[in-house]
Amino acid sequence: MKFGKILTIGIGESSLGPEYWKRLDMLAERRVNLPKDSPDIRAHLADADCILTGFGVKVDKADMAAAPRLKYIGVLATAYGKIDVASAKAKRITVSNIAGYSTEAVAEFIFAAILEHIREVEKGKRQAREGNYSESGFNATEIRGKTFGILGLGSIGSRTAEIALGFGADVRYWSRTRKPEIEAKGAVYEAADSLIPKCDFLSLNFALTKETEKFLNDKRMQAIKRGAIVVNTAPMELVDIDALERRLAKGDMTFILDHSDEMTPEDLKRLSKHANCVIYPPIAYVTKEARMAKQEIFVGNMESFLKGSPKNVVN
Amino acid sequence: MKFGKILTIGIGESSLGPEYWKRLDMLAERRVNLPKDSPDIRAHLADADCILTGFGVKVDKADMAAAPRLKYIGVLATAYGKIDVASAKAKRITVSNIAGYSTEAVAEFIFAAILEHIREVEKGKRQAREGNYSESGFNATEIRGKTFGILGLGSIGSRTAEIALGFGADVRYWSRTRKPEIEAKGAVYEAADSLIPKCDFLSLNFALTKETEKFLNDKRMQAIKRGAIVVNTAPMELVDIDALERRLAKGDMTFILDHSDEMTPEDLKRLSKHANCVIYPPIAYVTKEARMAKQEIFVGNMESFLKGSPKNVVN
Numbered sequence: 020m021k022f023g024k025i026l027t028i029g030i031g032e033s034s035l036g037p038e039y040w041k042r043l044d045m046l047a048e049r050r051v052n053l054p055k056d057s058p059d060i061r062a063h064l065a066d067a068d069c070i071l072t073g074f075g076v077k078v079d080k081a082d083m084a085a086a087p088r089l090k091y092i093g094v095l096a097t098a099y100g101k102i103d104v105a106s107a108k109a110k111r112i113t114v115s116n117i118a119g120y121s122t123e124a125v126a127e128f129i130f131a132a133i134l135e136h137i138r139e140v141e142k143g144k145r146q147a148r149e150g151n152y153s154e155s156g157f158n159a160t161e162i163r164g165k166t167f168g169i170l171g172l173g174s175i176g177s178r179t180a181e182i183a184l185g186f187g188a189d190v191r192y193w194s195r196t197r198k199p200e201i202e203a204k205g206a207v208y209e210a211a212d213s214l215i216p217k218c219d220f221l222s223l224n225f226a227l228t229k230e231t232e233k234f235l236n237d238k239r240m241q242a243i244k245r246g247a248i249v250v251n252t253a254p255m256e257l258v259d260i261d262a263l264e265r266r267l268a269k270g271d272m273t274f275i276l277d278h279s280d281e282m283t284p285e286d287l288k289r290l291s292k293h294a295n296c297v298i299y300p301p302i303a304y305v306t307k308e309a310r311m312a313k314q315e316i317f318v319g320n321m322e323s324f325l326k327g328s329p330k331n332v333v334n
Numbered sequence: 335m336k337f338g339k340i341l342t343i344g345i346g347e348s349s350l351g352p353e354y355w356k357r358l359d360m361l362a363e364r365r366v367n368l369p370k371d372s373p374d375i376r377a378h379l380a381d382a383d384c385i386l387t388g389f390g391v392k393v394d395k396a397d398m399a400a401a402p403r404l405k406y407i408g409v410l411a412t413a414y415g416k417i418d419v420a421s422a423k424a425k426r427i428t429v430s431n432i433a434g435y436s437t438e439a440v441a442e443f444i445f446a447a448i449l450e451h452i453r454e455v456e457k458g459k460r461q462a463r464e465g466n467y468s469e470s471g472f473n474a475t476e477i478r479g480k481t482f483g484i485l486g487l488g489s490i491g492s493r494t495a496e497i498a499l500g501f502g503a504d505v506r507y508w509s510r511t512r513k514p515e516i517e518a519k520g521a522v523y524e525a526a527d528s529l530i531p532k533c534d535f536l537s538l539n540f541a542l543t544k545e546t547e548k549f550l551n552d553k554r555m556q557a558i559k560r561g562a563i564v565v566n567t568a569p570m571e572l573v574d575i576d577a578l579e580r581r582l583a584k585g586d587m588t589f590i591l592d593h594s595d596e597m598t599p600e601d602l603k604r605l606s607k608h609a610n611c612v613i614y615p616p617i618a619y620v621t622k623e624a625r626m627a628k629q630e631i632f633v634g635n636m637e638s639f640l641k642g643s644p645k646n647v648v649n
Contacts, residue, residue, distance in 0.1 A: 161439060185496055
């Protein structure tokens with residue numbers, strides 16, 4: 020089975036490699052590509068049975084009403100908040116997203132950022148470039164034997180736990196549900212408020228929900244151990260920025276973040292003032308392997324749907 | 335039991351923390367400290383029953399002849415080549431060194447250096463400091479699923495294997511002797527010349543011996559896989575520098591080293607020219623924990639000797 024007509028909205032040519040465009044085109048009679056705000060979208064909905072959207076592209080009830088043949092919406096992102104999934108469900112339209120493609124990328128980056136900090140890697144490289152080959156003045160520490168806390172043990176949190184166990188850390192986690200398979204490997208379950216004051220390393224791996232928004236509130240922020248290193252590779256909405264700034268001002272902990280692209284210039288400016296706040300571009304989820312997996316899942320979702328066993332369905 | 339008189343030679347005040355000097359002084363009636371080349375050494379040997387030496391301090395047969403009461407020589411280093419251990423043995427003098435104190439420090443640094451490179455961490459930090467919060471242009475890769483080779487599976491190589499297994503790498507090693515306990519965890523034994531061309535990551539963890547000197551010769555250097563990352567936290571005598579420079583000039587692999595302090599200015603200059611040679615000061619073995627362990631082992635060796643169960647004896 021094939022689609023009759025694929026309409027892509029807001030998916031640039033470079034979003035997929037040529038080999039994936041080729042595989043995708045084998046799944047349909049024809050394909051029309053339109054930018055996100057094209058006035059031609061409505062007209063092209065009339066005979067499209069497949070819509071593919073990029074990150075943040077809206078598909079609402081009216082769009083679906085204008086697309087009587089529509090049976091599949093594929094989102095080239097994890098977030099699908101702009102798709103009216105309830106209306107799609109009512110109309111028996113399958114909506115699939117892509118999830119989990121960057122699990123390994125993010126988990127490994129957490130250690131890249133921690134190790135850079137505790138081993139003074141940037142300083143080491145710079146010093147050697149300047150011709151100074153002395154180890155004097157380096158104050159490094161190790162991960163082994165330290166308490167490594169993880170808040171949120173989804174796929175990224177679980178991989179983070181496994182890697183931390185490989186380093187020989189005392190891994191403790193809190194999550195909405197217990198994860199026996201990670202506990203079997205050596206991670207210990209502990210209530211967040213009991214865990215936070217113990218951690219030498221603390222990784223935030225919650226999905227952003229009403230329950231996790233500002234989870235790191237003022238009370239928890241002040242409870243973090245002196246000298247601890249906190250890494251947030253999740254959205255900064257998990258953190259009370261005012262509380263973070265107050266704690267950073269004490270100079271007795273380090274906060275590392277990479278969702279800088281989603282922050283306001285004001286918040287970035289406030290945090291950048293503090294040398295103990297290490298800010299990265301959003302590079303935790305960016306690897307060659309993640310990019311490949313993203314495309315593979317996206318096209319694979321379409322293939323699975325056409326074979327009658329849809330995958331990664333969100334509605 | 336206590337020592338009568340400890341003579342320290344070439345151990346600076348700052349080599350041990352005050353708490354370790356205190357513990358040490360509880361082990362003897364008195365202590366005399368002399369610098370490495372002091373003319374007073376010979377006179378003080380007469381009644382010393384314990385000599386403690388810093389790195390590279392010579393204690394030869396004549397010194398021992400001048401120290402009729404000597405029963406213990408403690409070396410505050412792993413290397414003890416300047417001590418005439420055969421003469422010491424003949425005179426029933428115990429020689430203890432300190433080994434293994436930096437195992438974890440070095441193994442963790444190997445991953446710090448690899449992750450810095452494959453995640454472009456230095457570039458990320460710099461870019462964010464300059465106010466650029468875009469992930470565009472980053473070309474990162476992951477450790478998981480890659481072939482991670484280790485040459486030399488002593489204590490550091492073994493810990494490197496364990497950490498790499500935590501990252502989900504396909505870990506392969508070659509060593510003089512097989513290590514069933516690491517194989518049980520998932521590492522695979524493979525002949526060096528079969529292993530080298532397969533590795534995406536290759537860590538040199540040999541001790542320097544006649545057999546391992548210039549182990550990475552021209553043939554092996556040219557056999558390294560395109561795109562591979564080679565990390566040497568061991569002495570550069572393991573590597574044929576001419577061969578390395580020829581391979582670096584091809585621009586298709588990365589070599590990371592940290593024993594820069596032991597290299598000639600000429601060799602450093604030759605290698606620094608190549609952007610794909612990443613040079614660090616000798617910081618792999620430097621951590622707070624390693625420094626503590628070093629002192630602990632040094633004083634612990636003395637305590638064990640006095641209790642009649644000498645440890646870390648090298649003769």
